[in-house]
Amino acid sequence: MSEFTEQNGVLHVEQVSLERIAEEVGTPAYVYSAAHIKGQFDRLKGAMEKALPADRQPLLCYACKANSNVAILKLLNNLGGGLEIVSEGELRRGLKADFDANKIVSTGVGKTTSEIKALLSAGVHQINIESLPELHHINDIASEMKIAADVVFRFNPNVSGGGHDKISTGRKEDKFGISEEKIYEGFALAQGMKYVNALGLSMHIGSQVFTVETFEDAFKTLPGVVGELRSRGFTVSRLDIGGGFPIQYQDEDLLDLDAYAQWVNDIIVPLDTEIIMEPGRYLVGNSGVLLSTVEHVKPAEDRTFLVIDTAMNDLMRPSLYDAYHHIEPVTHRDAPKTKYDVVGPICETGDTFSRGRELQETERGRLMAIRSTGAYGFCMSSNYNTRARPPEVLVNGDQYAIIRPRESVDDIIAQDHIPDWLID
Numbered sequence: 001m002s003e004f005t006e007q008n009g010v011l012h013v014e015q016v017s018l019e020r021i022a023e024e025v026g027t028p029a030y031v032y033s034a035a036h037i038k039g040q041f042d043r044l045k046g047a048m049e050k051a052l053p054a055d056r057q058p059l060l061c062y063a064c065k066a067n068s069n070v071a072i073l074k075l076l077n078n079l080g081g082g083l084e085i086v087s088e089g090e091l092r093r094g095l096k097a098d099f100d101a102n103k104i105v106s107t108g109v110g111k112t113t114s115e116i117k118a119l120l121s122a123g124v125h126q127i128n129i130e131s132l133p134e135l136h137h138i139n140d141i142a143s144e145m146k147i148a149a150d151v152v153f154r155f156n157p158n159v160s161g162g163g164h165d166k167i168s169t170g171r172k173e174d175k176f177g178i179s180e181e182k183i184y185e186g187f188a189l190a191q192g193m194k195y196v197n198a199l200g201l202s203m204h205i206g207s208q209v210f211t212v213e214t215f216e217d218a219f220k221t222l223p224g225v226v227g228e229l230r231s232r233g234f235t236v237s238r239l240d241i242g243g244g245f246p247i248q249y250q251d252e253d254l255l256d257l258d259a260y261a262q263w264v265n266d267i268i269v270p271l272d273t274e275i276i277m278e279p280g281r282y283l284v285g286n287s288g289v290l291l292s293t294v295e296h297v298k299p300a301e302d303r304t305f306l307v308i309d310t311a312m313n314d315l316m317r318p319s320l321y322d323a324y325h326h327i328e329p330v331t332h333r334d335a336p337k338t339k340y341d342v343v344g345p346i347c348e349t350g351d352t353f354s355r356g357r358e359l360q361e362t363e364r365g366r367l368m369a370i371r372s373t374g375a376y377g378f379c380m381s382s383n384y385n386t387r388a389r390p391p392e393v394l395v396n397g398d399q400y401a402i403i404r405p406r407e408s409v410d411d412i413i414a415q416d417h418i419p420d421w422l423i424d
């Protein structure tokens, strides 16, 4: 991660000092590196270009649930990517970032009527269907609108794929996707539907998938299912093989991308379909830091709390998944180390970023950077405790831009309305 370096004793994102950003933008603030995102996109694309024939390159649809700021979407659009979306809101963000609708794929277990209408009106590349009731729902709407829906069925292979229980999505007890038998039923049903084109299958087994073996295990039944569909006379022209590519938060051994690409070439390419991938975290996760200021160093009986000005409402991952995030000082980086429990100011014990973490000794007013917060950071934030959410900043070389301003408490409160009957 060469985009995050110490220069003259201060942590920088590319050429911009985090101390300068804190002075000019304030804290807490999310800060992202454009170069990192470009680098990750190029690495994934490069691995595919090396292993797969030129005419079989995948469409890399960025799973924008990871970080849906329109500037980030525009950056990925400029790089030639497509988009994976899960809501009408994400569709609108994608269109605002100028994505060609024909490069957008839509997933999600509970697409609403208005969402399906918006997807059909926009002309998205495909809708990934998660259940047979959803197939009927889409057919009803498509027939009413007289717009054909291109769909693929999300196959649930009943394999545990993710790095944490709450981010595994491919087990039969998970709410996602359809079993093999129901896939055949779905294709047969779709055949009788005038406004539905069943074109293939999708699979996404979870997030933080560290080994090719896990993909192999999950996808091993896929060629058989494709063969069976074809032998029953159905067309299978698209395979969307999902996301899940991991990043390093601590010291995890990462997926060997070349080995993964080789696996795609050996197993997926021979199935002779268009190939789609949905990387999210991989592209943006390590592009971001959450910049924060120390409010207090609070000695307690058996520990010292480092109370910082960011909290679980800004970054939920530690409280939601017990996720590890590396934390480091922006300045005074050579100070002797001690142990801190790093916590936010919210009224929950869960508002803890780390316990007993070895960190450089620090004091009130100093800056800290919480690393690897480019994915599932800001986009999962909330206004809990009526806290205004932080701004988002995008660094590009020696320049930076505020790509979302800090919220104001006035704006938050202005959304509440007191009904007449409560006013005396």
Ligand SMILES: Cc1ncc(COP(=O)(O)O)c(C=O)c1O
Pocket: 063, 065, 066, 084, 107, 169, 204, 206, 207, 208, 242, 243, 244, 245, 278, 279, 280, 281, 282
């Ligand atoms: C259907 C689908 N595709 C892609 C992703 C992106 O996963 P990741 O960020 O691990 O690449 C997700 C994540 O939840 C997902 O549900």
